[in-house]
Amino acid sequence: MTHDIQIVTEAELKEAVKLDLTVVDVVEQAFVALASGKVVMPPILSMDLHEANGEVDVKTAYIPGFDGFAIKVSPGFFDNPKLGLPSLNGLMILFSAKTGLVESLFLDNGYLTDVRTAAAGAVAARHLAPKTVETAGVIGTGVQARLQMIAAHLVRPFKQVLVHGRDPEKAAACAADLAKALGIEAEVMTDAAELVAQSQLVVTTTPAREPVLKSEWLHPGLHITAMGSDQAGKNEIDPSALVAADAYICDSVKQCEVSGELEAAMAAGLWNKGTPAELGEVITGARPGRISPDAITICDLTGTGAQDTAIATHVRKHFGSAGTVIQA
């Protein structure tokens, strides 16, 4: 029995879906839903393609009350740049939550993942960063370094942005892009410790396997969002920092235990504060987040299927019946 399937391309999605407060609110609702305990979110399907220097992750979540659920496939093939292709690709598929029929194919090559990931950073900053942020810093110089700062600026309109990366040229390019996008001063910092010292909000966006942010750099009134660790073995934040901070918050405790910063802290036997709060619980007030302007907070984002379902459902509403329709 045939039915209509909507197909929307990356170009169409980029035209219509921007990283703005609407999307931040959509992703915030995903975290609120997660905190309700009623979301069904299976462990990430992860496949390592060692021969091809690639990996594929599949994420999904069912959020009660949502019309649809997304299945998101994210391939990462790290030799692609040699071929002139981006490393990250993929698509999102939206299914009816009532019938399981395919409703939409978002052929986004990872664009919606970029947006929902940055939006999660904004949600973390909104609920955990000090009310006033004069200076924000980013460790990392890729796509997410840019998008995380743009997203954070939506909720904390800082006046200055600092960029640190291993490659000075990439850091300079990232700073230039951010100065242009945000219309503020942007500076490259060769010393990551100095970047943290001057910032009230720091986001790490690296694939590091050894900490890029040391515990001794923590200072009162600092919020850190670590969004780079999304697989076992990755680690951006000094494990002892998680314990030293006044609050350590996960997007999903189950995921952070196996692929976030919490993994390293638990492996080192350092984590001794019971079950961490989740971002959704901080949003709803069920668990404390920032308890004072001087508090130190860390938010660990591994990326959840709930965000994918939330943004895909939003995009479907937004597009209505536009795009190419195939009878299949």
Next chain:
Amino acid sequence: MTHDIQIVTEAELKEAVKLDLTVVDVVEQAFVALASGKVVMPPILSMDLHEANGEVDVKTAYIPGFDGFAIKVSPGFFDNPKLGLPSLNGLMILFSAKTGLVESLFLDNGYLTDVRTAAAGAVAARHLAPKTVETAGVIGTGVQARLQMIAAHLVRPFKQVLVHGRDPEKAAACAADLAKALGIEAEVMTDAAELVAQSQLVVTTTPAREPVLKSEWLHPGLHITAMGSDQAGKNEIDPSALVAADAYICDSVKQCEVSGELEAAMAAGLWNKGTPAELGEVITGARPGRISPDAITICDLTGTGAQDTAIATHVRKHFGSAGTVIQA
């Protein structure tokens, strides 16, 4: 960066891809690859949507040497028939195994899964059933009951088919369809024990959670393929039959341990024969299958991502650049 994505609908796939010996050979190659130990096949992602009486499974596998790998999404929503919709749906996505880019979307609503599942039954019959099968029996009356018998007939051209199901009308309809499709005598059996007694090849295609085939029904020169159990808790074959048979063969031991017939036999503490052979090992001769015409053999099919990658790669080759092409 945009690239071409091929989109093929269920109608186009049904026109071009038939359940024939070509497809059986393609799926056989998937099992041979699995036996090599070099296939990367992560555990199935499974999501239970209790509120919607639905479930979704995602399967994948990377087979070295294959140009692509498939990710297959199979939703099952069991209230759909009330809405006039089929319970099973879904799609297959073929990715380049070199770059991870989406190459093809097979909007098959489960058709390719039906075909590759039936083809696996033919592979099992080819390598495990007695050389001569006069009578084949099927327990179950759904789509797979028909397809499994059609597939088995390709490799064991039996003269009579017997059908048993709980619903006599459905059994009669299934028998009528098979008589027409195969041009042979087809009979409904109200007694499953009698069906097994008269058959040299039996396939079970039910969603049973209590055995529908008893151990005491086993007889010399019998092969059984159980393909209904694909989730924890399902069980078609009396657990003691697995031990009583001369050979019990898995499509994938890891999957059969958690979702096949082996699960129940292990849970009952009955399984005492070490690591079962896999179908691919029987094909290559690495492990014995049927050791004599009088032997009793059982093959347990849970459905593997390797089959999906094999058939999707085959379909891609078969279609070439046909279908609808979208730049995305």
